[in-house]
Amino acid sequence: MFEQQQKCGYVALVGRPNVGKSTLLNHVLGQKISITSRKPQTTRRNLIGVDTVDANQAIYVDTPGIHQHIERELNRYMVSNATSALSDVDLLVVLIEAGKIQDGDHHVLKLLAQHDMPKFAVISKVDLIKDKTALLPQMQALHAMGLFDEIVPVSALKKDGVDSFRHHVFQRLPMRKHFFADDEVTDQPERFLVAEIVREKLMRQLGDEIPHSSTVVIESFKQNEKITEIHADIYVERDGQKRIVIGKAGARMKLIGQEARKDIEHLLDHKVMLHLWVKVRKGWTNNVGQMKHLGYD
Ligand SMILES: Nc1nc2c(ncn2[C@@H]2O[C@H](COP(=O)(O)OP(=O)(O)O)[C@@H](O)[C@H]2O)c(=O)[nH]1
Ligand SMILES: [Mg+2]
The missing domain is CATH 3.40.50.300 (P-loop containing nucleotide triphosphate hydrolases)
Known part of the structure; x- marks a missing residue:
């Protein structure tokens, strides 16, 4: 063109x-x-x-x-x-x-x-x-x-x-040279999209309060020919929330992990091993320093 x-x-x-x-x-x-x-x-x-x-x-x-x-x-x-x-x-x-x-x-x-x-x-x-x-x-x-x-x-x-x-x-649209290559769909790195997928499953699986108190940080992302191994931390604000996210004998975490893995495999077009971990950061949604630390800069 x-x-x-x-x-x-x-x-x-x-x-x-x-x-x-x-x-x-x-x-x-x-x-x-x-x-x-x-x-x-x-x-x-x-x-x-x-x-x-x-x-x-x-x-x-x-x-x-x-x-x-x-x-x-x-x-x-x-x-x-x-x-x-x-x-x-x-x-x-x-x-x-x-x-x-x-x-x-x-x-x-x-x-x-x-x-x-x-x-x-x-x-x-x-x-x-x-x-x-x-x-x-x-x-x-x-x-x-x-x-x-x-x-x-x-x-x-x-x-x-x-x-x-x-x-x-x-x-x-104004007449202007394209900013992105024709096959580019987003400027977001894969790590961000992966964290968002895990967050979506949290939003969808949990009641009203926890979704707004939780966030996801990718700790590590390692890809080899066969598999992509991802460690992601889920942050919530209270111990009680952590227990709910984990669920009875880890049942809810397992479900969140399964659903997220399916979508991540689709996104990356690659087999994925996903490890989730829940951590507590008291009051992070109302603390600018903590937010920065968790990627809301
Ligand atoms: N029936 C119907 N629901 C929709 C449509 N578009 C979005 N939704 C639903 O509306 C809700 C909010 O959608 P979302 O895209 O997250 O809204 P946002 O907050 O404005 O980004 C979700 O449950 C969607 O499935 C639509 O065209 N028809
Ligand atoms: Mg939206």
Whole structure:
């Protein structure tokens, strides 16, 4: 492709927690790079996913959910990661769940209005609405705000509207030489993606409290021809949480390990031996020094 014909730009996916930002990114890329769960605040930091088709390259930035309930330093870290993405991109995409615009959305919309790059609204999870005419009032309300260049209804899970969304995004990209090679999908190192997979299984397997108190650090990552051997530490905040993660006779840890290993083998396309270890770091989610130590820099 001639470089002078190339289009390339950064596209931020933003919105309140749990609207489907990471799921949309994974379906745009046709590959899972960002972990997802039913629980809010699964994504903890900005993560890049690159969608290249011929002359077009959209560099998506998946972000943590934006919200106003800052309880701990970790929440502050997450929200400031997300809001930092509002400034340095070529296109802002806000996701709003099908149904109605909620208070949490209004907060995000107010922030968006302070930035003057082009903006799209994606109405997400439209599969949850049986009668599609019920979407019209929401689309009209978004239109009436006068903020958006496109309003695109999407169901990432049903693959509905995803290609149309990609197409609209490509159309808005500035003429610019590609930043990434055509086959690059993310800038994240494998170690980070592996830690995230383990964290996803924790998010999905445990109740409400522990997921938000836990994190995963890869201690070692050794690859030979036959197998990749990975040691990962799971950090929680209290001894009681550690007991729950381990489960009766180690049953829950075993399950988390099995599920994570399957996904990691798929990611690396290699046989994996995964060793998990649970450690306690009292109050780490509210301690900037400890957070830094655990990779939230
Ligand atoms: N029904 C339905 N659920 C979805 C869709 N997209 C995401 N979800 C679910 O919404 C929840 C939150 O998704 P996630 O991508 O983690 O949201 P994020 O916090 O905005 O990144 C998960 O349980 C997803 O499976 C969709 O298109 N349809
Ligand atoms: Mg997410």
